[in-house]
Amino acid sequence: MEHKRITVFLAIIWGVVAILPLFFGSTNFIMHILIMCLIWSVVASCWDLIMGFAGIFSFGQVAFFVIGSYSSAIISARLGVPPVFSVFIAGIFTAGLGVLVGLPCLKLKGAYIALVTFAVHMILEPVLKGDIGRALGTGGARGILTIAPMNIFGYTFTSSDPIPYFYLLFLVAVVCSVIILMVIKSHWGTAFLALKDAEEFASCLGVSAFKYKLMVFALTSFLTGMIGGFYAHYVGMLSTRMLGIDLFVTLMIILVIGGVGKFPGAVIGAFITIAVNEMLSPLGSYRPIILGGLVVVLVLALPDGITGLFEKMFSEKKQGLSH
Amino acid sequence: MLKLTNVTKKFGELTAVNSLSFTVSKGQVFGIAGPNGAGKSTLYNLISGLYPFEGAISFNGKEIAGLSPHQIAKLGISRTFQIPQIFPSLSVEKSIGVGNHFGSREGFEQDYVDKVLEFVNLHDKRHAMVGQLNLLDKKMIMIGAALATKPEVLMLDEPMAGSNAKEIIQLMELIQRINRDLGVTIIIIEHFMKVLTELTEKLLIIETGTEICCGDPVEVTGDPRVIECYLGDGT
Amino acid sequence: MFIEIIDVIISGLINGSVYALMAVGLTLIYGVSKAFNFAYGSFYSMGGYIAFLLFGISFFNNYLIVFCLAAPVLLIFGFFIEKLLVAPLRKRDDWEVKVMMITLGLALFLDNSYQVVFGARMKSLPSILEGSFEMGEFILSYQDVVIFIFSLGGILIFRWFLNNTRTGMSVRAVAQNPAGAQIVGIPKEFVFAATFAISTVMVGMGGILLAQKYFITPAGGWDILVKAWVITAFGGMGSIKGGLYAAFIVGMLEAFVGWYFGMTWTLIALFAVLLTTLAVRPQGLMGKWG
Amino acid sequence: SDTIKVGVPLSMTGPYTDTGDNYWKGIKMAIDEINEGGGLLGKKIEPVRFDAQEFAPERVMQGADYLCGKLKVDSVHAGWAGWGQDVRAYGKYTAPFFADDGSQTAVDVYKQDKKQYNNIFQLTDTGINQGQSMFNVLMALPYEYPNKKAVIITADDAWGTEVGDTLKKNFKEKGWKVAMHELVPYGTNQWGPLLTKIRKIKPAIIHVEIVSAQEVITFFRQFMKKPTNSILSYGYSLVPREVVDTMGKEADGLIGEVPTAMPTPEAPTPEAQAWLDKFKGIWTHLPQAGSWAAYSGVKAWVTAVEAVGDEKKHEEVCNYIATKGYKGETGWWKWDEDHVMRAGGDVPIAHYQVQNGEMIAIFTDPPAKPYKNYKFQVPRWIKK
Amino acid sequence: MIKIHDLNAYYDDFHVLKNVSLEVGKGEVAVMLGPNGHGKSTVLKSICGLVEKVTGNITWSGEEIIGLGAEKLVNKGITYIAENRELFPEMTVMENLKLGAYSQSARPHEKENLEKVFSLFPRLADRRKQLASTMSGGEARMLAIARGLMSNADFLAIDEPSLGLQPNLRDEVARIIKEINTQGMTVLVVEQNIPQITELADKLYVLEEGKISFEGSREEALGDDHLKEIFLGM
């Protein structure tokens, strides 16, 4: 999609989301879902940036999210840093880890990268639960049950009054998506695509695979870790259960529905997926069956997700090539 | 400006490049030829930093062994590949822009990209996606992207392969213009006699990684050893 | 001490054979189609559930019959899944991600269908061979011996087949260059589907073999997938020999780390070894076909 | 409307599935009973189920928001519901919430804001007290231990660590040696390395606390290949129905406990016996992990609602439960100031042994005393 | 013999070949010329069943073969030697050659064909254990041609065999084509850089913008100044 169109598209999405509380503001249940949509939209967009766009099969997204949320909770509790700042520190910390994880991935390809990054995900649970985690203040298997709520200039955002928190996160999500958009638009975006298509040639043209791959790890893990912090201070409690397969699958579905490498598809994907998931929840075990079936059908029928569909609808007929 | 001293590359038991030494001077069109498997492309890979090697390569007096490909590109050495490498997800203009943005020491200049597009005759296809183009266009994009790094030396690996007589003449003109108008030193690997004799100023023939002879192209192509191992009598 | 170590080695060997069985099918499809199959674990459970159903019918109450009936069912299932879900994707340029996603969807679908059909409770199968073999301090149950022989034998035969028969060579050819395979007259679409089907049979059979030792649960395949994945990458994606070595290394590693440091350290140790290996050899232990 | 909705968030998938199933059987039985008897205040009770999976905080919160926030149910019967996250999630709302957490952490959260969490009720005592009780009974068994070495293996979840730590402390105080204390992740089914160590230690007691059938069964089977002379205590992990259902007589000799329990196969009082017979009639097996506790939670709430006269007056209902308690089949239920049903009195912890493929109560505690004329049997794998 | 009538070929919705008709008689050598990217390879691939979207008629000895997949056609004696070689990178030279004789019809002749290609390309005999991926551009080209010859075909579609070959081997290729032709093989070759091949051609075709723009003998072509300059390099 052309950049101008992406920008317009993004503006429309955020415009619509901004007024949602007008309709649902009175129902905490729905507001809670909307807040989660905002959070997942950022996580999924970051994933899309690194996987769909930069072509690095990173499966560590959930892990980075959890790392960010734990570190913000611990930093604010242990060091007494106010949550407004601890989320940023958590983001920076996560970015540091992201770079560390990125390093071994530089030499690896496809499914190997997926595995190495997923390994971080797998190891995280025993580490957080075990002696190391307990020493750091993760609360071991119990998790952390009392995390200070977000507080800005003396105003406390609590989860029982979700509208202010919604707008706070709305702001954060908008900023994140603008950053991602800028990255895609800038020469970074071109560098990723070039490296993905022909790494040798790209490097002979002066593109540093090393630099750009690490930068994308750093940026996506920074944003993911930071939003993890916002999540922690919103929900107020954390445990390692988040590392179960469920969240991972949900994020993947968000990407399928939104379209891989089709930013801002991930944002739309997040809202649709979470909404559908909620609507299906009375169906119990049939919910994941339907969801799974939906993924299968969508991948086949809508290869580029909803965004691909829009693109097809709006773009003029492909030009034929002249000789 | 580009000086190789005793450069050697082994792949296991096979010595692909065997103690080669030569110098390419500024402004030259320098030809490299030799039988299949002689080590020509490998030589390019060594110069552009894709493989480690033994020996020394210096560029404008600076030793480049151990530098990574993107650093070498920034120094002003640019290349194309024998089997076209392209960026299917980018448009023609963007592809060429990659070279300008990342390889040029002066940073991105739209004017320069336009100039290159003009130069390789792709200005009317600038928005086309690269994947849909034909072999010749793909090669032109490679050359264009390499040119966009504002190189001092451009290394071409069999640019003419697969082209017909007329296209070969066009390509030769292009290379001459790059050399003359842009002042870029050219190193070219080719298998076409016509190209070797008419285009190059100095010609190096290698076989199994070893130099056979090096010098004036007409003399070199008349050398019986070269005819024996490489040219055959037909041509 | 000595006896203890022998004991640990035995359990390492048994684990290794189980892991080898799990990993080899994944290696096969990854090697051939470069497609990462997230539903692999669900196919494992499917084997178990099919056997469970068959054992429910008293007439089929015998492992030989169960194997003979389950294999073709799994074969056909795998074949059609490939044809219907994976083959259409292969034409797209970002098909690798798409295959991961569609198989993830399939896994979700299958696992939860098991839950609806069979319930969330675990199911068990009768032991294939009762009793155990005792020698002084050591004991080895016949069940483990059977698993060991089956998995090792199966893998070795399979490897021989890939490397030494023309059909095996054609499978490798498709893996390396589908277009080239087509040019020399290999029916590549069929080979893709057939390898997918064979890998489904292998993991499904693994499911039956292991279900009599462990249990069948709806989401039980995930552990298998992750283990198989680690082993496959460790050994070199696509290398059967590498997978075999990796399986036994991992089996031993887990046994020793679990024994010496405790069970919670096995996973951490496993990934530490994996990362170190990949840092030195990005292509895994073997890293190519054969 | 003419129905009263109650929320039932239980684990319906994952390792805790079977405990969820056990709770559901008790809850369903209670609701059916009320509905058959004309309903509550003339209205039918309608249970709404929610899969709490493995009690991830956001999952628990989602359940609370869905059941209390969206459906506005009038009470929640959760069984095992998490370790504190449930208190916070449901404490945001007012509907009476009954949990079987058995966790000190949950109580700690409660204590932070008793007013806010006034609607939270724990149906069982904490893991610390249960661990203590297990220890008391282990020491009271009519069996002479060959040595004073113990091995503790627990799941690496909050419940497992709480019980494990309590037992360890007790063993040490009594001069025992805890030769091995292992935390294992769920999904462990290769026990070879641990068993190698155990066989070397030859402990007198092995306590395994992993509330998921697959792990404890594979442990038992692999242990039995070459057993040591050890009493195998499974604590709460013995009681999910799946264990006995799968192993039958094979499990003979294992011991375990259930807090807030109906001792089986013979109940302590005639009312209780009637209840037991009814349960067996419906579900064709003896009640297990928490069925009775969950049943009683529903009944306690129903009694309070009837007394208050309006199911919507949540606060009054809660206060009624907290102050008046509830009279059940075995006697009085009273919640302490932390809204926890402490073990003892009419509702003790029952300790069982599997005999002839069924769970037989052999002790109750506190105080630790043998139950009726049922006797502990020395397990078959212990050689003299 | 191969007879093509009104062949149209597409890549997705990109229309490459437009009503192409041509004919190569049994035992003939036909050469196709034309500018870069105008569809020469596509003609060869269409014949050999390697293009998915094709319409029209292609008959081989009278039998309609359009739409049959490559694997069936190889068994019928139709083989393609690809412009971009399409070797099996992680297999040895020997394994690549053996796979060249994969089809039923080629298997019995594997041994003799192997000897034949080794005598044609001694370099391959020296390197029989080398992995194809590590061969140089020209070596890989030899291997691709040799693998095509292993299939014991009756009809060979050869796509730019000289691409990347050293000059004396280019002459060699012309000789090889001549030799297999005298043994009765029908050949359609796209090649613009080996004059000798044009000389031995029974027929020349020029393909421009997906259409046949010239059809005739070499002599006729020489009479056409446009062709002479552009394609024959004279």
Ligand SMILES: Nc1ncnc2c1ncn2[C@@H]1O[C@H](COP(=O)(O)OP(=O)(O)OP(=O)(O)O)[C@@H](O)[C@H]1O
């Ligand atoms: N990675 C590698 N591993 C092993 N051998 C290699 C590798 N790369 C190249 N070779 C061998 O090194 C020799 C030189 O190869 P190179 O590609 O440089 O030849 P070339 O001169 O470019 O030939 P051509 O004209 O055919 O392109 C060849 O024999 C080739 O098989």
Ligand SMILES: Nc1ncnc2c1ncn2[C@@H]1O[C@H](COP(=O)(O)OP(=O)(O)OP(=O)(O)O)[C@@H](O)[C@H]1O
């Ligand atoms: N797989 C493909 N998908 C899409 N377009 C293709 C594909 N293969 C070829 N094309 C396009 O079809 C046209 C004809 O290609 P073809 O390879 O047949 O040309 P050619 O005459 O053989 O040219 P060359 O001299 O480059 O070999 C070209 O414009 C090319 O870009």
Ligand SMILES: CC(C)C[C@H](N)C(=O)O
């Ligand atoms: C964690 C659970 C096993 C606790 C159980 N409900 C009990 O109190 O015993």
Ligand SMILES: [Mg+2]
């Ligand atoms: Mg070369």
Ligand SMILES: [Mg+2]
């Ligand atoms: Mg072509």
